[in-house]
Amino acid sequence: MSLSEKLQGYSGEARAMLEGVGAEIGDEVEIRAGEKTYRGILMARYELADPGYIVIKLPNGYNVGIRVSEVKEIRKLASAKKPRFIPPPRPPAKPGLPKVMVMSTGGTIASRIDYRTGGVRAAITAEDLLSIVPELSDLADLDAKILFSLFSEDMTPHHWNEMAKEVDSLIRKGFDGVVITHGTDTMGYSAAALSFALQKPPIPIIFVGAQRSSDRPSSDAATNLIAAVRVAGHAPFAEVCVAMHAWHSDTIIAVHRGTRVRKLHTSSRDAFKSVNADPIAYVADGEIKVNARGLNPRGSNEYSFKPGFSPDAALVKFYPGMSADLLEILVERGC
Incomplete structure (x- = not known):
C-alpha cells in the first residue's frame, strides 16, 4: 500500500x-x-x-x-486487519475456444468493500475476476493481467497511450479479443481515445465496468463481464466498445460504440447510453444481437495503429456569454 x-x-x-x-x-x-x-x-x-x-x-x-x-x-x-480474498481455483480452459485477454486498469469492477472502514479497496486482480465468474470458462480461453490499478478519475492521456500500445501488442500476438476492466467515471473517454488509436482493428476491444462492487448483492460486475467476454470472443464485428447494462435488470447488456457512449447517471446500472445513436449490439439470452449495419468486421485487414495523445489538448465547452479570454489563456499555456 x-x-x-x-x-x-x-x-x-x-x-x-x-x-x-x-x-x-x-x-x-x-x-x-x-x-x-x-x-x-x-x-x-x-x-x-x-x-x-x-x-x-x-x-x-x-x-x-x-x-x-x-x-x-x-x-x-x-493495527487494521488487512482485507484478504482467496479466490477459488480457476476453471480449466476448454479446447477450441477463442483466446481473450482480460486486462485490468482498476475501478469498481476490480474492487471490494472493506466493511471495517466502509471504503472500497482495489483488493482483487483480473485473475480473481476470472476465478469468481466460472461461466467465463465456457466462453473463452482466458488470460488476465493488471495494466494499471487506478481510480478512473486518475486516467490521463499517458494511460490511454499505454492501453493502446498494450492492445496493439495483443492483436499482434494473435488474441481473438480484449476486455478492458475500467472505472466507470471516465470509461467513455478511454473508449473514445482507443477508438482513434486503434482504427478498424481485427478483433473486438470491449471496455467493461461495474456500478456496484462485486461483493454487493446488487452488483452488476459479473453480468457485465460475462457479456463483455462473449462479445470479445464471439462477435462478428471488431470495434472498440463499452458493454454495460441496458436497463436495471440483468437480462440485457448494451454494447455501445466507443465514440458515442457517455455515462449519464452516477449509480444506476443503465448509466451508459449511446448519444445520438443506438447501441450497435445487445447481449440477451446468451446471444449477441447485432443492432447496426456497416460495422468493422472481425478479421479486418485495414487495421491502423495511431497512438500519441497529447497532454496539452483541452476540452472546451461553449456556453452563452463565454469570453474569448478563456481560449487565449489556454493558448498562452501551450494548449
Whole structure:
C-alpha cells in the first residue's frame, strides 16, 4: 500500500499527527480532544474535505469528526486487519475456444468493500475476476493481467497511450479479443481515445465496468463481464466498445460504440447510453444481437495503429456569454 493510501484524504497537521503515532486507515485509535476521549476506527476522507478534522468510526457505528486544533493526544491501539480474498481455483480452459485477454486498469469492477472502514479497496486482480465468474470458462480461453490499478478519475492521456500500445501488442500476438476492466467515471473517454488509436482493428476491444462492487448483492460486475467476454470472443464485428447494462435488470447488456457512449447517471446500472445513436449490439439470452449495419468486421485487414495523445489538448465547452479570454489563456499555456 502506498503512503497516500495509508492515510487517504489526510494532509497537513492531521496527517503529521497520525504519521507520528504510526496510524493507518482502518487502525483502532484513541483520541483525546478537549475534555473527551474518543475510541474507534480511523476512516479515510475525501481529499477535498476540510483538512482540519480526523474522522473515526465509533463502536456504535457512527462516524465522528474531531477538530485537529482540539486534539491533545492520539494513541494507536491496534493495527487494521488487512482485507484478504482467496479466490477459488480457476476453471480449466476448454479446447477450441477463442483466446481473450482480460486486462485490468482498476475501478469498481476490480474492487471490494472493506466493511471495517466502509471504503472500497482495489483488493482483487483480473485473475480473481476470472476465478469468481466460472461461466467465463465456457466462453473463452482466458488470460488476465493488471495494466494499471487506478481510480478512473486518475486516467490521463499517458494511460490511454499505454492501453493502446498494450492492445496493439495483443492483436499482434494473435488474441481473438480484449476486455478492458475500467472505472466507470471516465470509461467513455478511454473508449473514445482507443477508438482513434486503434482504427478498424481485427478483433473486438470491449471496455467493461461495474456500478456496484462485486461483493454487493446488487452488483452488476459479473453480468457485465460475462457479456463483455462473449462479445470479445464471439462477435462478428471488431470495434472498440463499452458493454454495460441496458436497463436495471440483468437480462440485457448494451454494447455501445466507443465514440458515442457517455455515462449519464452516477449509480444506476443503465448509466451508459449511446448519444445520438443506438447501441450497435445487445447481449440477451446468451446471444449477441447485432443492432447496426456497416460495422468493422472481425478479421479486418485495414487495421491502423495511431497512438500519441497529447497532454496539452483541452476540452472546451461553449456556453452563452463565454469570453474569448478563456481560449487565449489556454493558448498562452501551450494548449
